[in-house]
Amino acid sequence: MAERIGVYPGTFDPITNGHVDIIRRALRICDRLIVAVAENIGKSPLFTLEERLALVNHELDIVNGANGTKAEAKVFGSLLMHFAEENGAVMIIRGLRAVSDFDYEFQMAGMNARLNPDVEMVYLMASEQQQFIASRLVKEIASLGGEIQSFVPPNTAKALRAKFS
DSSP, rough: OOEEEEEEEOOOTTHHHHHHHHHHHHHHTTEEEEEEEOOOOGGSSSSOOOHHHHHHHHHHHHHHHOSOEEEEEEOOOOHHHHHHTTTTTTTTEEESSSHHHHHHHHHHHHHHHHHHTSSEEEEEOGGGGTTOHHHHHHHHHHHHHOTTTTSOOOHHHHHHHHHHO
């Protein structure tokens, strides 16, 4: 049987506990997971691409310690379906938090299916404890000096505090 490779794309600016939860759960359904860190300069990220990649890799080291080396991070700046094809992926993993996520993802699923019907879109509902976490809200809280420890991993909290100090 062929290896089931999944791609979990995102800006990860910054990586949150919700992202880590989706990564852990995605590893249950695929043999290998590529966390695809989008260049996405159009969104004017707080963290540079290199910083985001380092934060993701730090969390993947922890996750992989518990699961073997099944997850890796890669940068992408191309069309997601092209990236998936280049990496032999058979599924794209996406997390859903709210109805607004569904509306956007529904449109994207249709477009992606037209681009490559062989790559399945797989949606994981956010865990109850993570449903409200959004990177943009975490950045806003951090910028105003609020407590962010329950929203992001410790290494990410430290990086956010450094950005706003």
